[in-house]
Amino acid sequence: MLVLELFDGSSSGASEAIFHDSIETSERTSVTTLKFVTRVFFRAAGPVISVVLFYALGDAWTRGELRTVFYVGVSLSAIPALLLLCFRDSSTLGAESDAVRLEDPDACFDITQSPYVALADDAGDLEVEEDPLVLEQLGNSSFEVAKYRIPRIVLMSDVFFGLASGMTIKFFPLFFKEEVQMSPASVNWIYVVSPMCVVSLSILANRLTATFGRVRVPLVFSSSGICLLLLMWYMGHELWQNKAAIVPIFIARTALMNCCSPIRKSILIDFVNKEARARWSSMDSVTQFSWSGSAVLGGLLVDKYGYGSSFLATALVQIAALSTFGSLLYYRQIIDGVHRTGVN
Numbered sequence: 001m002l003v004l005e006l007f008d009g010s011s012s013g014a015s016e017a018i019f020h021d022s023i024e025t026s027e028r029t030s031v032t033t034l035k036f037v038t039r040v041f042f043r044a045a046g047p048v049i050s051v052v053l054f055y056a057l058g059d060a061w062t063r064g065e066l067r068t069v070f071y072v073g074v075s076l077s078a079i080p081a082l083l084l085l086c087f088r089d090s091s092t093l094g095a096e097s098d099a100v101r102l103e104d105p106d107a108c109f110d111i112t113q114s115p116y117v118a119l120a121d122d123a124g125d126l127e128v129e130e131d132p133l134v135l136e137q138l139g140n141s142s143f144e145v146a147k148y149r150i151p152r153i154v155l156m157s158d159v160f161f162g163l164a165s166g167m168t169i170k171f172f173p174l175f176f177k178e179e180v181q182m183s184p185a186s187v188n189w190i191y192v193v194s195p196m197c198v199v200s201l202s203i204l205a206n207r208l209t210a211t212f213g214r215v216r217v218p219l220v221f222s223s224s225g226i227c228l229l230l231l232m233w234y235m236g237h238e239l240w241q242n243k244a245a246i247v248p249i250f251i252a253r254t255a256l257m258n259c260c261s262p263i264r265k266s267i268l269i270d271f272v273n274k275e276a277r278a279r280w281s282s283m284d285s286v287t288q289f290s291w292s293g294s295a296v297l298g299g300l301l302v303d304k305y306g307y308g309s310s311f312l313a314t315a316l317v318q319i320a321a322l323s324t325f326g327s328l329l330y331y332r333q334i335i336d337g338v339h340r341t342g343v344n
Contacts, residue, residue, distance in 0.1 A: 155280070164321060205221055301313055
């Protein structure tokens with residue numbers, strides 16, 4: 001497992017950089033979403049194979065059955081590893097895929113949308129354009145400052161989301177086994193349906209960004225997912241023992257929390273210079289390693305206080321992640337302006 005994690009961590013940054021260097025800036029959100037949809041769709045193939053194997057082997061939580069399924073999964077991982085040999089730096093695009101840049105740094109900022117305009121009008125001593133409060137906001141919202149801050153905000157929120165996921169994501173199969181009393185095949189069916197729902201919501205979210213923007217859409221979807229996780233914590237065993245209730249809630253929560261990942265990724269890449277994308281993609285992969293660290297804390301919470309405490313802790317960290325991402329609302333016009341116009 002350690003070797004697999006090292007392989008994934010060392011290859012993901014370079015492969016992501018080559019991928020984004022091969023996409024025109026104005027098309028990054030839609031193509032990144034397509035990649036995400038394809039990846040999630042085929043991720044459902046693993047649980048399908050597991051379902052077939054478990055049915056063939058007896059559908060019981062025995063070490064022998066689990067070992068067989070594990071061996072098959074590890075063997076299949078060699079296929080994507082070999083496909084990495086097909087990547088070529090020479091096939092990437094040039095300036096078409098570079099980070100966004102503006103000739104007019106304030107072109108995407110509309111002064112009439114400033115929350116300080118009303119204050120300036122009320123003061124009456126200065127013209128709106130000359131009011132120090134407005135000038136301060138314009139200065140802080142300059143394109144270069146935004147370009148520096150936006151990827152760092154996205155990265156920080158992704159780290160928080162990764163920490164939150166690690167507390168529960170590795171324990172959900174055990175949760176369904178021990179608390180919901182489901183068989184191995186039944187649990188894997190959940191992981192077949194969940195990616196399909198993630199795909200559907202990803203397509204919907206991508207279309208909604210054209211109207212509501214790349215910041216507000218993830219905020220709404222993720223907020224809904226956090227509310228469902230809090231519901232799972234609040235209802236406790238009363239809800240957990242009702243399969244007809246807990247399974248749909250879990251699937252909906254999973255879809256809502258994961259469907260906007262390509263949107264957040266596209267924001268990060270749009271504001272990172274081309275030569276630095278491999279480094280930033282590698283740093284963004286830290287979220288995968290943070291799963292392992294927070295999984296220890298999640299395991300301790302489950303052992304001492306039960307699954308409910310892990311759900312609550314996860315929701316609180318996700319709220320911190322969402323609050324961090326929410327600070328991008330300050331730069332919403334710049335982010336959405338780039339998204340809609342493909343400024344170069």
